[in-house]
Amino acid sequence: MLIDYLPIVFLGVFAVLFAAVNLSLTHLLGPKKPTRVKLSVYESGVQPVGDARQRFSIRFDLIAMLFIIFDIEVVFLYPWAVVFKTFAENEGSGLFILIEMLVFIGILLLGYIYAWRKGGLTWD
Amino acid sequence: MPLEIPDINWSLLMPQLVIVSTLLIVLVFDMFDAISKKTLGWMTIVGAGIALWSSIDLLQAGTDQTQFNEMFRIDSYSLFFNIIFLVSTILVALVSISYLGSGDKKQGPYYLLILLATLGMMLMAAGNELIIVFLGLELMSLSLYVLASYFRESPASSEAGMKYLLLGAFASAFFLYGIALVYGAAGTTNIPEIISKLSVGDQLSLLSESPLFLAGIFLLIVGFGFKVAIVPFHQWAPDVYEGAPTTIAAFISAGPKAAGFAAFLTIFVDALPKLPTQATGVIVLLAMLTMTVGNVIAIAQTNIKRMLAYSSIAHAGYVMIGLAAANPDGKSSAMLYLFIYCVMNIGAFGVVIMARTADGENLMISDYAGLGFRKPLLAMFMTLMLLSLAGFPPTAGFVGKLYVFKSAVEARHYWLVIFGAINTAISAFYYLRVVVTMYMREPEEELEFKPYPPTLVIGLVLAAIGILLIGILPSLLLDQAQSAVQSALL
Numbered sequence: 332m333l334i335d336y337l338p339i340v341f342l343g344v345f346a347v348l349f350a351a352v353n354l355s356l357t358h359l360l361g362p363k364k365p366t367r368v369k370l371s372v373y374e375s376g377v378q379p380v381g382d383a384r385q386r387f388s389i390r391f392d393l394i395a396m397l398f399i400i401f402d403i404e405v406v407f408l409y410p411w412a413v414v415f416k417t418f419a420e421n422e423g424s425g426l427f428i429l430i431e432m433l434v435f436i437g438i439l440l441l442g443y444i445y446a447w448r449k450g451g452l453t454w455d
Numbered sequence: 456m457p458l459e460i461p462d463i464n465w466s467l468l469m470p471q472l473v474i475v476s477t478l479l480i481v482l483v484f485d486m487f488d489a490i491s492k493k494t495l496g497w498m499t500i501v502g503a504g505i506a507l508w509s510s511i512d513l514l515q516a517g518t519d520q521t522q523f524n525e526m527f528r529i530d531s532y533s534l535f536f537n538i539i540f541l542v543s544t545i546l547v548a549l550v551s552i553s554y555l556g557s558g559d560k561k562q563g564p565y566y567l568l569i570l571l572a573t574l575g576m577m578l579m580a581a582g583n584e585l586i587i588v589f590l591g592l593e594l595m596s597l598s599l600y601v602l603a604s605y606f607r608e609s610p611a612s613s614e615a616g617m618k619y620l621l622l623g624a625f626a627s628a629f630f631l632y633g634i635a636l637v638y639g640a641a642g643t644t645n646i647p648e649i650i651s652k653l654s655v656g657d658q659l660s661l662l663s664e665s666p667l668f669l670a671g672i673f674l675l676i677v678g679f680g681f682k683v684a685i686v687p688f689h690q691w692a693p694d695v696y697e698g699a700p701t702t703i704a705a706f707i708s709a710g711p712k713a714a715g716f717a718a719f720l721t722i723f724v725d726a727l728p729k730l731p732t733q734a735t736g737v738i739v740l741l742a743m744l745t746m747t748v749g750n751v752i753a754i755a756q757t758n759i760k761r762m763l764a765y766s767s768i769a770h771a772g773y774v775m776i777g778l779a780a781a782n783p784d785g786k787s788s789a790m791l792y793l794f795i796y797c798v799m800n801i802g803a804f805g806v807v808i809m810a811r812t813a814d815g816e817n818l819m820i821s822d823y824a825g826l827g828f829r830k831p832l833l834a835m836f837m838t839l840m841l842l843s844l845a846g847f848p849p850t851a852g853f854v855g856k857l858y859v860f861k862s863a864v865e866a867r868h869y870w871l872v873i874f875g876a877i878n879t880a881i882s883a884f885y886y887l888r889v890v891v892t893m894y895m896r897e898p899e900e901e902l903e904f905k906p907y908p909p910t911l912v913i914g915l916v917l918a919a920i921g922i923l924l925i926g927i928l929p930s931l932l933l934d935q936a937q938s939a940v941q942s943a944l945l
Contacts, residue, residue, distance in 0.1 A: 424460050441482055448486045 393451055404439050408432070467520060467529045469509040470537050471577055477502025478570040485563030492562035496552040499566040500545050503573065507541040510534050514935065521583055525645060528583040531939035532790075536580035536717045539794045542921075543710040544573045546801045546914050551702040553908030554808055565605060569706065572598035576714035585634045585644040588718045592630065592682065595711055596623050603699040603707065615698025622681070622691045630678025636671030646722055653729035663729055672734065675722065676741075683715035685741055685775060686748040689768045696764035701816065704760060705804030708767040709797035716774055716793055720786055727781040738779045739871055745772030746878040754885045758818050762885060763803055766844060769882060770796050776875055777859045780866035787936040788858035794932060795843075795855040795925060802918035803840040809833050809915070811905050820889055822902065827894035830904065834893045836915050843922045845886040846879050851925035858933065 372379045411432055419425030446452060465472065480502075481495050514534040521528050548569065555562050571594060578591030600623060604616020634644065641649045641662060653663045662668055680688040696704040727735050749769030756762040774796070777789030810817050810826070810833060817823070827834045843850035856879060863872045925932055 418460070427460060438479065441479060441486075445482055445486050 390454060397446060397451065400442070401439070404436070407435070461522075461524050463522060464520070467513065467518060467522060468527075469513070470506040470534075470541070471574065471581075473502060473506040473509060474570055474574050474577065477506075478567060478574070481563070481567055481570065485567065493552055495563055495566045496548050499548045499570060502570070503541045503544045503548065507538060507545070510537040510541065514538070514939075526584045526587050527581050529581060531935070532721070533577075533581040533717075535790055535794075535936060535939045536713065537577055539713045539790075539797055540573055540576045540580070540710050542794075543706065543713070543797045543801060544569060546798070546805075546918060547702055547706045547709070549910050549914035549917075550705065550801070550805045550808060552910045554700070554702050554911070565602070568598040568602050571595075572602070572706070573710065576710050576717075579714045580717035582718060582721075583646055585637065585646065588646075588721075589627075589631060589634060591714070592718070593627060595714060596627065596682070599623075599703075599707055599711060602703045603695055605700050605703060609698075611698035612700065613698075615695045618691055618698075619695045626678050626681030626688070629674050629681070633671045633674030633676075633678055636667055636674060638671075640665050640668035640671060650722075650725045650729065653726065659729060664731060669731070669734070672726070672730065673737070676737065679715055679719045680741065683712050683719065683771050683774075684768050685745040685771050686768065687744065689745070689749070689771075692768055693761045693764040696767075697758060697760045697818075701760065701804055701808050704764075705801045708763070708800050708804070712767070712771060713793040713797055716771075716778075716789065720778060720789060723778060724781050724786045727779075735779060735781065738775065738781075739868060742772050742775035742779050742871060743874045745769065745775060746874060747772075750878045750881040750885075753882070756885070757820055759807055759820050759823070759889070760804075760818055762820065762889075763800070763807075766882065766886070767796075767800060769878065770800075770844075772878070773856060773859055773875060776863045776868070776871055779868055779871060780862040782862060782866050783937075783940045784858075784862035784865055787933070787940040788855075788862045790936040790939065791929070791933050792855040792859050794936075795851040795922070798918050798921045798925075799840050799843040799850075799852060802836065802915060802922070803844060805911060805915050805918065806833060806837040806840060809836070809907055809911060812902050817902065820892060821899070823889060823893050824896040825893070825898035829898075832907070832912075833904075836919060837893065838890050839919055839922065841886040841889055843926070845883045847883075849923070849926045851922040851929075854926055854929040854933075858929075 411428070415425070415428065418428050477498065481498055484490055484498070485492070485495060511534075513529065514531055517531065518534065519530040548566065551565065551569075555565060575591045575593070575595030575598065578594060579588055580591075582588035582591055600616055600620040603619045604613050606612035637649065638644050641652050643649060643652075652660060654660055677688065681691075684692040696708065699707065723738070727738065746769050749765050749767075749772055753762050753765035753769065756765060770792075774789050774792050777785040777792060779785070780788075807816065807818070810823065810830075823837070826837075839850065843852035846852040846856040856875070860872050860875055863875070
């Protein structure tokens with residue numbers, strides 16, 4: 332049974348070898364003409380400015396949390412929308428799951444208004 | 456694949472539904488600042504009271520059903536635990552109303568979080584499925600992390616919340632990993648199914664000795680062990696109890712501990728006889744360690760909240776005796792013990808709140824010197840709670856210990872009972888020391904206490920009546936607990 336996994340081992344070995352050979356070849360054969368720009372930190376083409384260890388405002392934390400909550404809401408909505416038609420074919424159950432989703436969104440909406448009223452959405 | 460809506464019997468879900476609606480009502484009223492925040496506390500009490508009433512109603516009707524495709528179990532076992540949680544919630548809410556002060560704008564989310572935690576506990580007790588148990592555990596824990604750090608201005612409270620969050624999240628990870636391994640070995644997360652797979656006829660099955668499954672079971676023990684604070688997973692408890700608001704310390708030490716044990720007992724009382732004997736050995740060892748470490752360290756404490764924290768660790772050890780016995784009597788006596796423990800522990804913390812002066816709480820045991828005759832009501836409540844915690848008759852604490860020890864004798868765990876008895880003697884020392892300090896020592900300075908808030912006194916009177924009533928008529932509760940276990944066996 333383990334023999335089935337042999338191709339994965341080959342793939343791993345090949346990947347390591349490919350990277351190691353290429354890196355060492357360019358290191359040995361390539362010409363070296365260092366300049367200050369070439370030696371600086373690569374930041375996707377943007378000039379590196381300052382230190383990365385800055386303090387961020389704690390408010391980002393709140394925004395991130397609210398985002399996740401309402402993001403999850405949408406994650407629940409997609410599968411619900413997919414199966415809605417199958418349920419709607421049965422007598423009465425379409426209405427049931429429609430109301431169920433409305434209750435769910437209603438509770439989340441209450442939470443949204445709560446966060447709003449308590450100043451969770453204002454920056455200052 | 457045809458999809459069907461499972462048959463839902465809403466009337467069986469009444470306790471949970473009432474708590475959810477109370478929660479939403481409190482949320483809306485908190486949102487619009489229309490009424491005084493103290494009223495929110497009363498709403499919580501009324502909501503929990505209705506849920507309590509409907510739980511008792513369902514319990515007397517002898518309900519025994521599962522809901523949501525066997526994920527949710529509404530039987531006398533989960534309903535009995537519902538009663539424990541709701542009684543704790545009502546007592547804590549009563550004690551909290553005056554503790555937080557009326558001017559505090561932040562009272563609203565406090566009750567909201569308490570209700571959410573209660574809902575999580577009810578889910579844990581009703582969970583017939585490891586996933587539901589985990590869901591309830593997280594709902595409860597996340598609310599408690601916030602509650603522990605509720606006094607944001609106090610560094611101790613923030614520290615308590617932070618510690619609880621970091622360690623709690625770590626323990627949850629252990630628990631989840633345990634679920635994953637058990638699922639990998641057993642192929643299901645349904646608790647009765649897992650237990651039935653452990654044996655084939657009278658013989659133990661291969662599953663009960665599979666290393667994967669045992670590793671999962673031990674990770675579950677670690678996860679639960681953290682939540683109910685048994686040694687060696689107890690380190691968070693004293694720091695959290697000391698730093699958290701006293702009402703919340705009372706809450707954390709009562710309901711969540713009972714909830715942790717509710718799920719612990721569901722899984723392990725039935726599973727232990729079918730596991731290798733080492734598993735029982737581990738539980739016995741943990742019980743002995745928990746009792747001994749909790750009681751011995753409690754002797755050295757000078758801060759009363761820390762002392763109560765170590766005492767609550769020791770009490771978890773006594774409940775573990777019932778778990779180790781792993782027979783129906785062990786289960787029902789552990790349930791009885793948890794109920795009694797919750798009432799007397801909230802009572803003891805309530806007295807600590809009562810002893811407040813204008814500049815805050817007096818948490819040193821030496822501050823209680825001379826209170827016996829200067830503050831007779833306070834000293835009387837404190838003495839009663841401590842005697843009950845130590846297990847003196849005719850209080851409820853005695854009854855609880857008696858039945859737990861009895862179940863362990865029946866299961867032939869004699870050493871465990873001897874350990875328990877020695878530990879009870881040790882614990883009497885530090886409980887009685889507070890009583891002696893109150894009645895036989897002169898105070899170093901005269902302390903000017905705040906007048907007792909009426910809600911706090913009501914809460915303490917209720918707790919005291921409960922302790923004495925159960926102490927004198929234990930069958931009131933024990934019959935319920937025993938029939939709950941019996942019905943689960945059928």
